[in-house]
Amino acid sequence: MPQRTLSAFFKPPAQYAVTIFLWAAIGIACFQRVGFLQLMEYKYDEQQAWALAGAQWHGNGLALTGLPSSVGLLNPPLFTWILGIPALISSNPLPAAAMIAWLNVAGIALLYVLLRKNTNASVALWTTALFASAPWAIIYSRKIWAQDLLFPFFVCLLIVLMSLLENYKPWKLILLFMLTAFLTQLHMSAWCLPFTLGIFLILQKIPVKTRDMYIGCLVFLLIYSPYVWYQLQTHGQNILYALHKSTHESLDLVSYWQWSAGITSGNGFEYLLGKAAFSQFLQQPFMSVSPVVFTFYVIIAGISFLSVAYQSLATIEHLIQRKKIGTRDTLVFFLLLHFVLTTAAFFIVRVPVYPHYHIIFYPLFPLGVCLAAFDLSKKSSLAGYLFSLSLIIIMITNLLFTGYFFHYIHTQPPSADGDYGTPFRLQ
Numbered sequence: 001m002p003q004r005t006l007s008a009f010f011k012p013p014a015q016y017a018v019t020i021f022l023w024a025a026i027g028i029a030c031f032q033r034v035g036f037l038q039l040m041e042y043k044y045d046e047q048q049a050w051a052l053a054g055a056q057w058h059g060n061g062l063a064l065t066g067l068p069s070s071v072g073l074l075n076p077p078l079f080t081w082i083l084g085i086p087a088l089i090s091s092n093p094l095p096a097a098a099m100i101a102w103l104n105v106a107g108i109a110l111l112y113v114l115l116r117k118n119t120n121a122s123v124a125l126w127t128t129a130l131f132a133s134a135p136w137a138i139i140y141s142r143k144i145w146a147q148d149l150l151f152p153f154f155v156c157l158l159i160v161l162m163s164l165l166e167n168y169k170p171w172k173l174i175l176l177f178m179l180t181a182f183l184t185q186l187h188m189s190a191w192c193l194p195f196t197l198g199i200f201l202i203l204q205k206i207p208v209k210t211r212d213m214y215i216g217c218l219v220f221l222l223i224y225s226p227y228v229w230y231q232l233q234t235h236g237q238n239i240l241y242a243l244h245k246s247t248h249e250s251l252d253l254v255s256y257w258q259w260s261a262g263i264t265s266g267n268g269f270e271y272l273l274g275k276a277a278f279s280q281f282l283q284q285p286f287m288s289v290s291p292v293v294f295t296f297y298v299i300i301a302g303i304s305f306l307s308v309a310y311q312s313l314a315t316i317e318h319l320i321q322r323k324k325i326g327t328r329d330t331l332v333f334f335l336l337l338h339f340v341l342t343t344a345a346f347f348i349v350r351v352p353v354y355p356h357y358h359i360i361f362y363p364l365f366p367l368g369v370c371l372a373a374f375d376l377s378k379k380s381s382l383a384g385y386l387f388s389l390s391l392i393i394i395m396i397t398n399l400l401f402t403g404y405f406f407h408y409i410h411t412q413p414p415s416a417d418g419d420y421g422t423p424f425r426l427q
Contacts, residue, residue: 001293003008004090017327018388018392019124019125020393021125021182022124022125022282022390023129025128025132025395025396025399026108026112026128026132026133028126028133028399029108029129029132029133029138029399030105030108030132031400032138032403032406033101033104033105033142034098034101034102034142034404036102036107036406037094037097037142037411037424037425038094038423038425039097039143039406039409039410039421039423039425040097040143040144040228040423040424041139041143041421041423041424042093042143042422042423042424042427043142043420043422044141045067046093046144046145048067048142048143049066049067049079049080049083049146050083050087050093050096050144052066052067052083053080053081053083053084053086053087053096053173054084054087054091056080056081056084056087057084057087057135058087062077062081062226063077063080063081063084064077064082064144064155064200064226064227064230065068065077065080065227065230065238066078066079066185066231069244069353070352070372071188071239072238072242072293073188073238073239073242074230075146075185075187075188076184076185076224076227077146077185077227078146078182078185078186078223079146079149079186081371082149082415083096083144085099085412086099086192088096093144093370094424095146095403097142097143097144097424099140099145100141100143100145100148100149101141102154103149103152104141104142104148104149104151105168106152107151107155108128108131108132108155109127109153109155110152110155110156110159110307111127111155112124112125112128113159113362114158114159114162114331115127115128117162118162118252118327118328118330118331118370119162119327119328119331119367120369120374122374123367123370123371123374124175126370126373126388127168127363127366127367127369127370127393128367129395130264130370130391130394131264131366131367132363132368133398133399133402134176134263134264134265134266134366134398135265135266135269135398135401135402135405136262136263136264136265136266136269136355137151137263137264137362137400139272139402140263140356140359143373146186146187147187147189147356147359148188148359149186150183150187150190150359150360150362151184151362152191152360153179153182153183154183154190154360154362155363156179157179157180157183157193158331158334160172160175161197161200161334162177162330163326163329164176164206164354165327165330166327167208167296167419168206168207168208170211170212170215170414171208173208173212173213173216174215174216175209175213175218176197176216177216177217177218177220178220178223179192180193180197180220181219181220181224182223183224183360185223185224185227187356187357187359187360188355189260189342189346189358189359189360190272190360191345192338192341192342193338193342193344193360195307195341196334196337196342197340198335199341200333200334203316203319204319204332205322211404216357220274220320221270223407223420224273225361232381237345241398255353256343256347257302258298259353259355259357259358260343260358260361261301261302261305262355262363263296263358263359263361263362264301264362264363264365264366265294265297265301265394265398266290266294266397266398266401266402267291267294267297267358268355269281269294269297269401269405270418271418271419272417272418272419272420273408273418273420274334275314276417277412277415277418278418280412281404281405281408284407284408285295285404286397286400287400287401287404288395289397290400291396292396293394294397296390296394297369299395300369300370300372300390303367303372304365304368304369304371304373305364305365305368307368307372308332308336308368308371309336311329311332312329312332312333312336313398315328315333316332316333317330319350326338326418328371332367332368332371335361335363335364336362336364336368338361338364339361339364340342340344340380342360342361364399369391370391372387373387373391409424410423423427
């Protein structure tokens with residue numbers, strides 16, 4: 001019997017139209033990443049990152065650190081090294097933004113490949129379209145910010161990890177160490193990743209050879225060696241400063257979870273525009289209903305998260321009993337484990353609730369939503385049809401919202417209380 005897909009609830013020719021729509025949504029979302037780059041966010045951090053990258057070619061030599069983080073700790077230099085490539089070609093930051101945007105487009109293609117191999121073609125297509133069209137995912141894929149490179153590198157890590165589980169090879173483990181070093185250098189939100197990988201590989205009982213582990217650790221340390229050298233040369237003064245710098249944020253776990261799901265929607269854009277400007281933005285055609293659609297998405301994302309989390313309890317039981325589990329359950333379990341450990345670490349050390357700290361959780365929530373839709377479709381045709389139709393409405397809203405957002409910041413002066421600041425075009 002042929003496998004049911006989410007598009008199967010629409011009879012031909014509507015079924016073909018839905019498939020075309022999903023691919024078109026991915027294409028439009030990719031264009032929204034690489035187009036209109038002159039409207040990119042370009043504030044102090046972006047300017048300093050670009051200046052630091054260019055300084056490497058003007059007598060300063062290879063950077064040993066990056067920009068200071070929100071807690072005062074200097075970031076490792078990987079992002080500065082990456083930016084050094086376009087900085088060698090041009091002093092204009094637009095090629096750097098284009099490089100970052102195209103890497104994110106490549107990440108979307110790799111996400112589809114990852115999900116098609118480890119779930120099925122239907123879930124892969126719907127999840128990729130849902131994630132690609134998300135307004136926050138588009139905004140955080142096209143500016144000169146280290147966090148904007150987390151997604152493509154994270155998808156690469158997931159592909160290597162799943163391949164390692166399927167067929168152990170020493171080079172795969174070494175590449176896993178390398179990608180982990182890259183991700184942890186890009187942003188502190190990835191610092192829990194080594195612990196997640198360690199716990200995951202132990203539970204999977206992968207027969208890792210000691211020699212391969214030593215080589216992987218050596219590669220990791222080599223990538224970090226310039227940063228470690230800087231900290232040794234300065235007697236760790238920056239580390240001591242960051243440890244003594246305390247935050248007085250009022251934190252709650254609900255806010256973390258709201259942003260984790262909301263970061264794959266359009267919820268919370270008043271953070272970028274400011275409340276007054278966002279109210280004006282919602283007066284554009286069809287935009288008044290967008291908060292309702294986004295809130296609906298966050299609700300179903302939360303319910304879907306609980307559903308896949310409950311199913312992962314069986315995965316844990318099977319791992320303990322050394323039973324074989326499918327690649328779908330394995331992938332979901334890793335993403336959930338990473339989410340739980342990182343969120344717990346955020347809350348314990350009182351990390352401020354900034355939306356970009358949740359980029360590292362891509363693509364957990366869109367995948368959870370589409371898996372829940374796929375599972376529901378096998379139980380009820382009507383429920384599957386309504387769920388599929390809801391996802392299409394969400395994607396249309398996503399794309400329209402982002403398009404209107406670019407139009408708005410192109411035509412309206414920037415808001416003083418919004419985080420987006422003045423677009424690059426107006427500077």
